[in-house]
Amino acid sequence: MKNIRAISIFSFIVYSLWLMASPAQAAEKFFEIKAKKFSYTPNIITVNRGDTVKIRLLSEDVHHGFFLDGYGIKTSAHPGMDGSLKFIADKPGRYTFRCSVTCGEFHPYMVGYLVVGPNSRFWLFAAIVLVIGIGSIITLNRVKKTNG
Amino acid sequence: MKKINETIAVTLMLLATVGTIIGVFVIEAARRKKFYTVELIARSPLNGNWYPKEIRIPLGKEVKIYIRNVETVSHGFSLPEFNVSALEIKAGEVEVVKFTPDKRGTFPFMCTVWCSNEHLHMSGEVIVE
Amino acid sequence: MADKLFGLIDLNWRFELTKFKLIRNLFKSRWFPLLAIILNLFIFVIILISGLIGGFSAGNYNFGIMIVWILWWVMLMFVLVPIFSRAWCLMCPFPVFSDWLQRGALFAVTGLKLKGLGLKWPKALKNMWVMNILFLVTTFFSGFFTVRPLATFILLGGIILLAFLIGLVFEKRSFCLYVCPVSGFQGLYSQFAMAEVRRKDPEICKNHKVKTCYVGNECGYGCPWMLTPFNFTKNTYCGMCLECFKSCPHDNMAFNLRPPGVDLLVDEKRGLDEAWKAFIMLGIAMVFFLTMQGPWGFLKDWVRGASLTGYLTFISLHTAFSLLIVPAIFFFFSYLSKSFSGAKEVSLKKIFTNFSYTLVPLGLGVWIAFSVGIVLPNGSYILHIISDPFAWGWNLFGTRSVPWTPVFTGALGYLQGAVLVLFYLFSLAYGTRLSKQTYPTDGQAKRGWIPILIFLTLATLAFLWLYIG
Numbered sequence: 001m002k003n004i005r006a007i008s009i010f011s012f013i014v015y016s017l018w019l020m021a022s023p024a025q026a027a028e029k030f031f032e033i034k035a036k037k038f039s040y041t042p043n044i045i046t047v048n049r050g051d052t053v054k055i056r057l058l059s060e061d062v063h064h065g066f067f068l069d070g071y072g073i074k075t076s077a078h079p080g081m082d083g084s085l086k087f088i089a090d091k092p093g094r095y096t097f098r099c100s101v102t103c104g105e106f107h108p109y110m111v112g113y114l115v116v117g118p119n120s121r122f123w124l125f126a127a128i129v130l131v132i133g134i135g136s137i138i139t140l141n142r143v144k145k146t147n148g
Numbered sequence: 149m150k151k152i153n154e155t156i157a158v159t160l161m162l163l164a165t166v167g168t169i170i171g172v173f174v175i176e177a178a179r180r181k182k183f184y185t186v187e188l189i190a191r192s193p194l195n196g197n198w199y200p201k202e203i204r205i206p207l208g209k210e211v212k213i214y215i216r217n218v219e220t221v222s223h224g225f226s227l228p229e230f231n232v233s234a235l236e237i238k239a240g241e242v243e244v245v246k247f248t249p250d251k252r253g254t255f256p257f258m259c260t261v262w263c264s265n266e267h268l269h270m271s272g273e274v275i276v277e
Numbered sequence: 278m279a280d281k282l283f284g285l286i287d288l289n290w291r292f293e294l295t296k297f298k299l300i301r302n303l304f305k306s307r308w309f310p311l312l313a314i315i316l317n318l319f320i321f322v323i324i325l326i327s328g329l330i331g332g333f334s335a336g337n338y339n340f341g342i343m344i345v346w347i348l349w350w351v352m353l354m355f356v357l358v359p360i361f362s363r364a365w366c367l368m369c370p371f372p373v374f375s376d377w378l379q380r381g382a383l384f385a386v387t388g389l390k391l392k393g394l395g396l397k398w399p400k401a402l403k404n405m406w407v408m409n410i411l412f413l414v415t416t417f418f419s420g421f422f423t424v425r426p427l428a429t430f431i432l433l434g435g436i437i438l439l440a441f442l443i444g445l446v447f448e449k450r451s452f453c454l455y456v457c458p459v460s461g462f463q464g465l466y467s468q469f470a471m472a473e474v475r476r477k478d479p480e481i482c483k484n485h486k487v488k489t490c491y492v493g494n495e496c497g498y499g500c501p502w503m504l505t506p507f508n509f510t511k512n513t514y515c516g517m518c519l520e521c522f523k524s525c526p527h528d529n530m531a532f533n534l535r536p537p538g539v540d541l542l543v544d545e546k547r548g549l550d551e552a553w554k555a556f557i558m559l560g561i562a563m564v565f566f567l568t569m570q571g572p573w574g575f576l577k578d579w580v581r582g583a584s585l586t587g588y589l590t591f592i593s594l595h596t597a598f599s600l601l602i603v604p605a606i607f608f609f610f611s612y613l614s615k616s617f618s619g620a621k622e623v624s625l626k627k628i629f630t631n632f633s634y635t636l637v638p639l640g641l642g643v644w645i646a647f648s649v650g651i652v653l654p655n656g657s658y659i660l661h662i663i664s665d666p667f668a669w670g671w672n673l674f675g676t677r678s679v680p681w682t683p684v685f686t687g688a689l690g691y692l693q694g695a696v697l698v699l700f701y702l703f704s705l706a707y708g709t710r711l712s713k714q715t716y717p718t719d720g721q722a723k724r725g726w727i728p729i730l731i732f733l734t735l736a737t738l739a740f741l742w743l744y745i746g
Contacts, residue, residue: 040572041574044572061264061265062221062222063261069654070686070687078261094690107335108424108655111570111571113572128698133731140709153307158384161318214670217334219333238338240334240339241668
């Protein structure tokens with residue numbers, strides 16, 4: 001039990017230090033995203049926490065939308081009529097952006113990813129899984145020793 | 149007692165199946181007859197275009213066009229002559245437009261949303277007699 | 278000493294819900310589950326009508342597609358299976374027509390002799406293999422029936438027809454037990470469920486010479502799922518039709534709440550068919566995520582059949598991944614487990630089969646997390662389609678014009694992560710116990726467990742990376 005506690009406290013400290021570390025110099029990032037049935041190009045965009053993100057949405061076939069999970073903002077583009085978005089990426093993690101205008105049968109599956117790095121959300125859960133996994137082995141062996 | 153229960157069960161069963169099917173269609177038929185003059189189906193040109201492509205209506209009587217978009221993209225509807233339009237009819241949605249024709253002749257109506265590369269061919273005619 | 282899950286919950290803990298008179302009377306009434314089935318049949322008929330009328334139109338505004346692939350699927354994964362076991366089978370409308378025909382009555386108990394040809398299901402197929410293959414084949418068409426109303430109509434119409442035809446030829450619920458594509462994974466994951474149907478006192482059953490729960494009497498039919506309610510010990514093949522509550526003259530059947538997952542430790546009918554079900558479910562979850570919630574357009578073109586070669590590539594890769602690659606990786610870790618443990622006398626097949634049950638909690642978690650990612654962004658469609666089920670412009674509940682509104686998408690990643698971690702914990706908890714069942718000595722069990730633990734950890738991390746990484 002003691003070991004688990006030690007490991008969890010240790011990883012928690014490492015994690016919080018890492019979170020507290022000041023993010024890379026906030027910059028302004030611009031992306032031109034082309035929407036076409038049923039994907040975006042680029043399909044994965046990466047920014048750092050604190051960045052100001054500007055997006056221009058272009059449609060290459062029909063009316064497409066762009067809704068960003070987590071941030072709850074959206075825009076849309078007709079062919080020849082672009083959409084645009086500007087926001088500060090203050091929430092870390094990977095967020096899905098999805099088409100918000102029915103554009104064809106695969107419309108609900110038309111998605112892309114915005115990764116706001118460092119992806120502390122993923123690393124937090126990955127660390128929990130590893131701590132549990134390693135901790136469980138240590139506990140098992142402890143039980144063995146005490147049982148003789 | 150047992151007989152009654154069985155009868156109730158079978159009745160409920162029939163209501164849930166046959167009853168539902170008949171009910172749904174009867175209600176819809178009555179509703180359309182009562183409320184709308186014409187039913188218009190919106191489809192891109194390659195999927196069949198407007199149906200019907202020609203709408204015949206009498207002069208001077210109010211017309212309600214019931215427009216169903218049965219496709220997977222948005223369409224629009226515009227009949228410029230009578231200043232009638234539905235800006236965006238989303239996939240799977242229904243819009244109703246109303247107007248009273250006050251002149252005879254043949255007037256075009258068309259889609260107003262870029263729905264496919266054939267968008268510009270998505271048009272039809274209203275004939276007022 | 279009582280074996281406690283996470284040192285907290287006694288695995289033998291049970292809480293009998295049927296001790297309440299109201300619930301017991303409900304379970305003993307012939308109106309239940311019949312009324313629930315008829316209600317579902319009503320909804321099902323609307324689903325079929327909307328599927329047929331919807332044709333090739335947008336699936337996201339179609340009643341059938343949304344009710345089945347959002348509402349039903351999410352209910353199944355969130356509530357019905359993990360909490361109430363096969364509660365869906367209790368109210369499923371598919372077998373009602375063949376039941377009616379076999380029994381000659383909907384409500385009444387007509388006698389012990391059932392109509393129809395009543396053939397026995399072939400012995401070689403008395404396992405999950407047919408369901409495994411049928412479910413996998415069904416997922417080949419996921420790019421059609423989750424988006425095209427007509428495809429959902431054909432799929433569901435086909436299944437109900439098949440259920441009826443099989444009911445004509447084979448005895449009782451052969452269809453449910455051996456064919457239904459959604460039966461297999463419900464059976465597998467219902468081992469995790471927090472509820473069960475079991476007999477109460479074994480002594481009463483022992484002294485009750487005529488096993489009315491198996492052969493039936495004037496109050497209820499003999500177990501349609503061909504189980505022996507007087508002694509079965511595992512949820513997997515119990516369809517919760519509740520006939521045994523009615524046919525037991527001693528009120529000896531119980532509906533219990535229990536700690537999640539206890540059936541995983543029951544060594545009854547374990548086999549490669551159930552193991553493969555677990556692999557296939559993991560494989561499908563990964564493929565579904567990549568194709569439906571992943572950002573890669575070429576995968577979507579494969580799945581929706583934009584080109585024949587792409588579609589065939591999808592089918593082949595999907596099949597190879599779920600049927601071969603996932604099991605092969607697991608086999609490798611089972612092999613490691615055997616070498617680590619040093620237990621030469623334990624067969625590799627036993628190790629492989631037993632440990633495959635550790636994938637049940639993890640798999641369920643993977644599917645719950647996947648479903649959260651479907652329902653939070655798209656659940657709002659439900660409000661639209663219940664008001665306008667046939668896209669005719671109806672407005673039954675005044676919610677027709679509610680726009681598509683994703684909810685709690687900021688919390689989505691955290692929810693998915695938390696669900697995966699929780700079910701990973703369950704997998705570990707049952708894994709250590711399964712290891713003790715598999716290996717004769719404690720030392721071997723501990724050493725042999727390590728490779729499996731590594732596999733489970735890697736699998737959890739892989740899904741974590743896929744969902745939020």
